[in-house]
Amino acid sequence: MEQDKLQRFMFEHGEVRGEVVRLNESWRHVLERREYPPVIQALLGEMMASAVMLAAMLKFDGTLIMQMQGSGPVRLLVVECQSDLTIRATAKHDDCGDLTRLPDLLGKGHFVITLDPSDPDQTAYQGIVPLHGDTVAEALEHYLLQSEQLPTRIWLAVNKQAAAGMMLQRMPGANNDELWQEALAPAVTVQPDELLQLDFTTLLHRLFNEQDLRLFSAVPVRFSCTCSREKVAGMLRMLGPEEVEAALAEQEEIDVTCEFCGQRYVFDAVDAAQLFTTPESRAEGSGKLH
Numbered sequence: 001m002e003q004d005k006l007q008r009f010m011f012e013h014g015e016v017r018g019e020v021v022r023l024n025e026s027w028r029h030v031l032e033r034r035e036y037p038p039v040i041q042a043l044l045g046e047m048m049a050s051a052v053m054l055a056a057m058l059k060f061d062g063t064l065i066m067q068m069q070g071s072g073p074v075r076l077l078v079v080e081c082q083s084d085l086t087i088r089a090t091a092k093h094d095d096c097g098d099l100t101r102l103p104d105l106l107g108k109g110h111f112v113i114t115l116d117p118s119d120p121d122q123t124a125y126q127g128i129v130p131l132h133g134d135t136v137a138e139a140l141e142h143y144l145l146q147s148e149q150l151p152t153r154i155w156l157a158v159n160k161q162a163a164a165g166m167m168l169q170r171m172p173g174a175n176n177d178e179l180w181q182e183a184l185a186p187a188v189t190v191q192p193d194e195l196l197q198l199d200f201t202t203l204l205h206r207l208f209n210e211q212d213l214r215l216f217s218a219v220p221v222r223f224s225c226t227c228s229r230e231k232v233a234g235m236l237r238m239l240g241p242e243e244v245e246a247a248l249a250e251q252e253e254i255d256v257t258c259e260f261c262g263q264r265y266v267f268d269a270v271d272a273a274q275l276f277t278t279p280e281s282r283a284e285g286s287g288k289l290h
Contacts, residue, residue, distance in 0.1 A: 006052055027158075043105070150172065
């Protein structure tokens with residue numbers, strides 16, 4: 001199986017840039033850690049491919065968080081992509097029945113992009129627009145047009161083995177509509193199986209063999225979860241000793257499971273006591289990791 005990677009490219013006339021991505025192992029990591037119905041799998045896979053392409057295009061140092069929040073049976077879809085293209089994803093949902101369209105699944109909702117910089121001196125950014133369109137691709141195209149005023153087209157495909165996507169975007173300042181249409185004409189013929197199976201060189205040659213393309217070095221993508229015992233401990237400290245003691249009185253242990261990767265962190269009474277003593281004691285906690 002081909003390595004998870006993203007390929008950036010640009011049309012030599014300088015008016016249009018593009019990306020193609022395929023997630024294999026990182027996509028299976030998400031499927032193995034949580035049981036999602038097929039419709040949720042499809043949405044998460046499409047969002048993961050979209051988030052990787054957007055993160056690579058923004059050249060942003062930090063975390064890109066892509067969310068769809070709704071009032072329907074799908075309450076929340078979240079993908080986090082680091083600037084090094086490590087990625088994780090999760091969803092909160094009820095029974096979706098036979099629903100497949102985005103408006104039916106999420107109801108009235110919003111599409112949210114958050115940029116959380118690694119540099120604490122930089123300011124975080126969040127863009128929120130109403131959900132628009134029947135698919136993830138249409139929702140993201142609408143977001144980019146509203147937030148960046150850049151025409152963008154996105155094609156996505158998902159199966160059990162892979163999540164893949166292709167994005168074309170008019171460059172900032174470009175104004176030649178004929179060149180934009182020339183780039184789109186072959187791109188709209190791309191098929192899901194081609195995105196999921198063809199190697200990138202073959203795919204781009206099939207679509208754009210009449211265009212001069214500049215290919216950049218492919219970039220690897222991998223699954224990685226940023227959860228840790230230390231972060232869970234910090235969350236418990238924020239709750240305060242009284243709430244932690246009350247929780248322990250009810251169930252003897254505090255069991256926290258990461259929603260992204262399924263990792264369990266268990267704190268007993270001894271662990272909890274060490275949370276609120278000296279920093280040295282907290283670092284030497286005897287808690288268990290399951």
